Amino acid sequence: xxxxxxxxxxxxxxxxxxxRYGFETLIESDKAPKGLSEETVKFISEKKNEPAWMLQxxxxxxxxxxxxxxxxxxxxxxxxxxxxxxxxxxxxKPKKTISSLDEIDPEILKTYEKLGIPLREVAMLEGVEPxxxxxxxxxxxxxxxxxxxxxxxxxxxxxxLKKAGVIFMPISEAIREHPELVQKYLGSVVPTSDNFYxxxxxxxxxDGSFVYVPPGxxxxxxxxxxxxxxxxxxxxxxxxxxxxxxxxxxxYLEGCTAPQxxxxxxxxxxxxxxxxxxxxxxxxxxxxxxxxNAEGKGGIYNFxxxxxxxxxxxxxxxxxxxxTGSAITWKxxxxxxxxxxxxxxxxxxxxxxGYQQVDSGTKMIHLGKNTTSRIISKGIxxxxxxxxxxxxxxxxxxxxxxxxFTACDSLLIGDKCGAHTVPYIEAKNSSATFEHxxxxxxxxxDVLFYxxxxxxxxxxxxxLVVNGFVKDVxxxxxxxxxxxxxxxISISLEGSVG
Amino acid sequence: xxxAVAKTGGGRAVSDLFASAEGRLSGSPDxxxxxxxxxxSYERLGLPHRRIEEWKYTDLRALVGEVLPLAAAPxxxxxxxxxxxxxxxxIEGARKLVLVDGVFAAELSDVKALASEVSLMTLREAxxxxxxxxxxxxxxxxxxxxxxxxxxxxxxxxADGAQLSAPVQIVHVATAASVxxxxxxxxxxxxxxxxxIIESFVAAGAKTYQVNDAVIIAVADDADxxxxxxxxxxxxxxxxxxxxxxxxxxxxxxFFNMTSGAAVSxxxxxxxxxxxxxxxxxxxxxxxxKTEHGDTTLVVDHAVPNCVSREIFRAVIDDRAHSVFxxxxxxxxxxxxxxxxxxxxxLLLSDEAEADNxxxxxxxxxxxxxxxxxxxxxxxxxxxFYLKARGLPEKQAQALLxxxxxxxxxxxxxxxxxxxxxxxxxxxWLERRS
Numbered sequence: 001x002x003x004x005x006x007x008x009x010x011x012x013x014x015x016x017x018x019x020r021y022g023f024e025t026l027i028e029s030d031k032a033p034k035g036l037s038e039e040t041v042k043f044i045s046e047k048k049n050e051p052a053w054m055l056q057x058x059x060x061x062x063x064x065x066x067x068x069x070x071x072x073x074x075x076x077x078x079x080x081x082x083x084x085x086x087x088x089x090x091x092x093k094p095k096k097t098i099s100s101l102d103e104i105d106p107e108i109l110k111t112y113e114k115l116g117i118p119l120r121e122v123a124m125l126e127g128v129e130p131x132x133x134x135x136x137x138x139x140x141x142x143x144x145x146x147x148x149x150x151x152x153x154x155x156x157x158x159x160x161l162k163k164a165g166v167i168f169m170p171i172s173e174a175i176r177e178h179p180e181l182v183q184k185y186l187g188s189v190v191p192t193s194d195n196f197y198x199x200x201x202x203x204x205x206x207d208g209s210f211v212y213v214p215p216g217x218x219x220x221x222x223x224x225x226x227x228x229x230x231x232x233x234x235x236x237x238x239x240x241x242x243x244x245x246x247x248x249x250x251x252y253l254e255g256c257t258a259p260q261x262x263x264x265x266x267x268x269x270x271x272x273x274x275x276x277x278x279x280x281x282x283x284x285x286x287x288x289x290x291x292x293n294a295e296g297k298g299g300i301y302n303f304x305x306x307x308x309x310x311x312x313x314x315x316x317x318x319x320x321x322x323x324t325g326s327a328i329t330w331k332x333x334x335x336x337x338x339x340x341x342x343x344x345x346x347x348x349x350x351x352x353x354g355y356q357q358v359d360s361g362t363k364m365i366h367l368g369k370n371t372t373s374r375i376i377s378k379g380i381x382x383x384x385x386x387x388x389x390x391x392x393x394x395x396x397x398x399x400x401x402x403x404x405f406t407a408c409d410s411l412l413i414g415d416k417c418g419a420h421t422v423p424y425i426e427a428k429n430s431s432a433t434f435e436h437x438x439x440x441x442x443x444x445x446d447v448l449f450y451x452x453x454x455x456x457x458x459x460x461x462x463x464l465v466v467n468g469f470v471k472d473v474x475x476x477x478x479x480x481x482x483x484x485x486x487x488x489i490s491i492s493l494e495g496s497v498g
Numbered sequence: 499x500x501x502a503v504a505k506t507g508g509g510r511a512v513s514d515l516f517a518s519a520e521g522r523l524s525g526s527p528d529x530x531x532x533x534x535x536x537x538x539s540y541e542r543l544g545l546p547h548r549r550i551e552e553w554k555y556t557d558l559r560a561l562v563g564e565v566l567p568l569a570a571a572p573x574x575x576x577x578x579x580x581x582x583x584x585x586x587x588x589i590e591g592a593r594k595l596v597l598v599d600g601v602f603a604a605e606l607s608d609v610k611a612l613a614s615e616v617s618l619m620t621l622r623e624a625x626x627x628x629x630x631x632x633x634x635x636x637x638x639x640x641x642x643x644x645x646x647x648x649x650x651x652x653x654x655x656x657a658d659g660a661q662l663s664a665p666v667q668i669v670h671v672a673t674a675a676s677v678x679x680x681x682x683x684x685x686x687x688x689x690x691x692x693x694x695i696i697e698s699f700v701a702a703g704a705k706t707y708q709v710n711d712a713v714i715i716a717v718a719d720d721a722d723x724x725x726x727x728x729x730x731x732x733x734x735x736x737x738x739x740x741x742x743x744x745x746x747x748x749x750x751x752x753f754f755n756m757t758s759g760a761a762v763s764x765x766x767x768x769x770x771x772x773x774x775x776x777x778x779x780x781x782x783x784x785x786x787x788k789t790e791h792g793d794t795t796l797v798v799d800h801a802v803p804n805c806v807s808r809e810i811f812r813a814v815i816d817d818r819a820h821s822v823f824x825x826x827x828x829x830x831x832x833x834x835x836x837x838x839x840x841x842x843x844x845l846l847l848s849d850e851a852e853a854d855n856x857x858x859x860x861x862x863x864x865x866x867x868x869x870x871x872x873x874x875x876x877x878x879x880x881x882x883f884y885l886k887a888r889g890l891p892e893k894q895a896q897a898l899l900x901x902x903x904x905x906x907x908x909x910x911x912x913x914x915x916x917x918x919x920x921x922x923x924x925x926x927w928l929e930r931r932s
Contacts, residue, residue: 073551412864415831425855427874430846439869440861497596 032089040061041203042112044089048172051179061192068196069199074359075388075389075420076328078301078413080107080264088237164220164252167212171239174210181212185243189272189309189336197268197330198305201203201237205270208238213248213279222478240271244279246312251282253481267326268303271334275338277312282320284477288492289325296355296384299327306333310368312479318345319362320476322485327356332390334363337371337399344373347473351492352385352417361391361422366402366432371395375406378470381417382493388420402432410440411469413462413493415483463490513648519568522649525625527719532629536645543639552638552766555822555854556793561762562736566708568647569599576673576702581606583671583702587730589919592667592696599672600679602648616661621651621682631684634714634742636768641740642714648682658688658718663725665694665916670709672701678708689718689746690854694913695725699759701732709760710737719746719773726916728923731760733788739765747773747802754911755782756848756920758791758927764793764822770834771798771805778807781910783920785927786819786851793822798840800833803863809840812907814900815851816931825870826858833863840870845877845903847896897928 032043041062045055070081089199138386161168167178175182192202213219244250267289273281283306290300308317319333335344346362362374373393387410394404410419421438443465451461466489467474473484516537523533523878545562546553558927572580580598584606588594595618596606602620612618631653632645652668668683687693699709709731717723731737739761745751771778784792798807813821827838844853855869877899884893904924911917 092754205723400849410859410861412861412866415864416836417863417864419859420861421857421859421870423855423857425853425857425872425874427844427846427853427855428874429849430851431849431874432846434855434873436855436857436872437869438859438871439867440859441867442864 001026011474024170031087034087035084035185036086036088036204042087042205044204047089048175050172052207053179053183053389057187057192058203059486061199062204064193065196065199065203070196074330075386076330076357078328078357078398081301081482083200086266089206089210112381124235125286136262160220161176161459163417165214165217166219167210168223169210171205171208171210171241174211174241176397178212179211181243182210182241185241185272185274186239187272189274189307190270190305195305197303198270199238199271201268201270201305205237205239208240209242209252209335210240211242211250213244213250215246215248217248218317219248219250222251222289236265236267236269238269239268242281242283242313243274243441244276244281246276247278248276249280251284251478253284253286255286255288255481266301266303269305271304271333273308273317275308275310275312275315275317275342277310278314280316280318281308282318283308283333284481285319285321285323286477286481286488287321287323287325287329287480288488290327291325291354291356292327294354295328296400299356300325301324302329302331304331306331307336307461308334308344309336310339310344310371312342313339314341315339315366316343316345318347318476320347320473321349321360321483322473322488323350323358323360325490329356329358331360332362334365335373336365336367337373337402338367339371340368341370342368343371345476346373346375346377347476348377349380349470349473349489350378350387350389351380351489352387353383353492354385355383356385358386359388359390364404365392366395366399366404368399370401371399372403373405375404375408376472377406377408379410379419379472380466380469380493381409381410381419382413384416386420388422390422392424392426393434393436394424394426395428395434397428400429402429404436406434406436409465410436410438412440412442462493466493507859515565515567519647522568523647524622526628527622529625529629529632533646536632536642537647539637540639540642540646541598543637544638545922550922552795552824555820555824555856556762556764556791558640558762561791562708565643566676566678566706568649569600569674569679569707572598572603577603579702580671583700584669587669587698587700589665589667589698590694592665594667594669595652595654596669596671597650597652597681597906599677600681602650602652611664612666615656615660616666617655617657618803619650619653619775621653621684624653624684631682631714634712636740636742636931638740638766638848640710640738641712641867644680644682644710644740647678647680647710648712649680649777651681655682655686656688656691656693658690660688660691660693662691662693664868665696666698667698670697670699670706670711672709675704675706678710680710682712682714684714685716687715687717687721687723690720691718693694693724694916696916697725699731699737701730701735701759703816704735705732706734707732708843709738709756711737711739713739713741715741715743717743717745717749717751719748720747721746723749723751724912724916725751726911727753727755727765728920729755729757729759729763729765729890730923731763733759733761733790735760735835736761741765741767741769742768743767745769745773745778747769748775750777752779752910752912753781753918754908755794756785756923757783758785758795758923760790760792762791764795766795768797769799771800771807773805774802776805778805779910780807781810781907782812783904783907783924784811784813784815784821784823785904785924786821787816787885787931788813788819789817791822792818792819793824795822795824797826797828798838799828799830800836800838801830803832803834805833805834806837807839809842810907810910812904813840813844813853814847814904815843815848815853818848818850820852820854822854823872824856826860827870829861829866829868829870831862834865836863836866836868836886838866838868842870842872842891844874845900846874847877897931900928901925
């Protein structure tokens, strides 16, 4: 029957299962035995050739983790995770030490190609190669430290960064090469005892990026890392540590996509940012992990702890995130505004469709004098998803002159989804000025009608409105990401109307 | 939530309290069973503490510590003191129902005048029949404790179509020190009825005492209800009040709360819009000084489509006082066309004052327009300067600005007389301040 046929076609079309990046690369990998024990921690540490202090640090975290319980306060619902049923380490088997990209497993390179990520940056950079005389040409280059599963397989632009004095390398290498820096800063923002998932990460983190920008240096290019979860059943535990010394500036981009899986994968990353006097760190994320299929099966569990410490006076940390993937997102990039006159920013777009659950937001902790913060959060819920903004703004007794502005807007598309706002606003001195506003609404029929009347399809009209809705945040993204993010937003909302 | 482990010595004392008070808590066998069940539930939970999300900012274990022994029934001297206090806090034209130390005092109440317009019972009388009034949908420990220990209250029923000619004022008077008072009242408003209900909490000489009150209000369709709660308990008192309100279709409910007393207070309201086309206006002012802790927690549940809710709250916080506002708007999956707005503002007058705001939206329907706003800050320096430049002394200039600040919430009271009464209370508070 044609009617039935039409329905079938239509359902197929709106199926969220059309995950563009759902493919799997078959590479032999070097795995730790399943499950978590002191042996696993030792295995990882050994694999990484880590010094004894690092192993000690991990073990302490592991022992602490054993005493902790999983947090249950977030508005997310998932079957209990069996932490003994996961692999905690998987690395592509190294053939030999890699000296050039040609030596990388072509399978891996192909994976990145499918993702549209130009690991061979030549291809991409030809397009953006600065013309002579153009302002600030270095800004348009991107250094890619590609993380394939848990190990960084290639690092580009090392030489140029080295010239500027910027240290940008996998954290496993930094532990060996710059132990004094790592020891000084690792765990100083997110201590090993911080929370269940951060502690787990501290015990078993496999790799991640390490950035150190020396005093007065403006990092000559955007730093970018593409994370990718590949090995089946592998929890991925990245650890990122970024330090901007006095007067330094760095912009870091993180983008993620993961192939389709049936079994849920756990991802518990920790990101620590430290900004000293007059330093600025800009951290941008585009997250597009597998959100699960149309029935809500599979998908990534994204339990991330991200925190920035504005340690110095006049420092600034800015978080920008575009969250479109993952079955469950549990993520609160925060700023501790310790230094006087320091500033924290949080710009977020969180889109949920299908059966996705998002519980995300930020914390702005005002400790120093005249500290300011700004939160712009845009949540879009479609399908049968649940989208929660959870944020904390607090000014302590001594944080005189603290200022915060918060705007969280939610857009609902469809009547089966939910959008929630849970802000905590704590003013502990009279000179703190806090303003908070939140709205929830759907796309107005008038606006849609206006667009459709002018020849746009329903889907295009929604896309247009949504892009306008999130514009404030998109503008904060580095140019290279803004385009990708905009594409992602339309892909994520495919099938949400009609 | 790890609630089960939370149990303190305070729990023990209450356990004895229940055993000793059981003789006074008469009722039918199912009432006794309901009380026992409620008490067991309290015993499991203990006093709420900061690890329980709803009580995050009001840790009763830290603020109150233990539940004081149950107040004895008032004697003649107590009734005399109560009578004076009731006169001092009288609201013109209102018909009073007076509860002294948790016991209904018929001699101080306008029972006769009310009899023609409402049907009235005391809680004790109601509980001779069945345990209905003791049952609420809640897992909250203080509500369970109230169900277990409520000694008295009023059970009012306003008939369909009744138009009350005067407000009904339920006055809670405390005359005894170092005791706790548990009251529970029920108000049923019939279809198409029109009524004004006032609740007052006052002290008659007593300083330290604890009030735990519960009010269950059911408003039927097409009704028009104004509900004013004025909490002016003694500066060392504790007042925990829980309200359960259900609103029918095409009904107007205008609620206002004023907190201007008690060392520790919490008003927790659970309001459900159960009928379409209703309008809810919930407003309040917290005036806090010294080390007072004032908490207003509201859950507005839009269970059906086409309802409007508006909330306006103001907190003025001086000295080392601590104000808490938690407001949640829930929009259920079917509650399309909901229009919910909430605005809460805190004014901090001292560097040691604290304001915690937690406005929440929990929305499961798409065709809605909901929003909330929250601000916290000090008095505007430029406004103060303007007034001082025109010759007003600092305190007076502040008072003027504070009045304007709280005025936005007080304005929502429709009745002129009541509004003036509330403004008077705010003025007296401001005088106490300077």
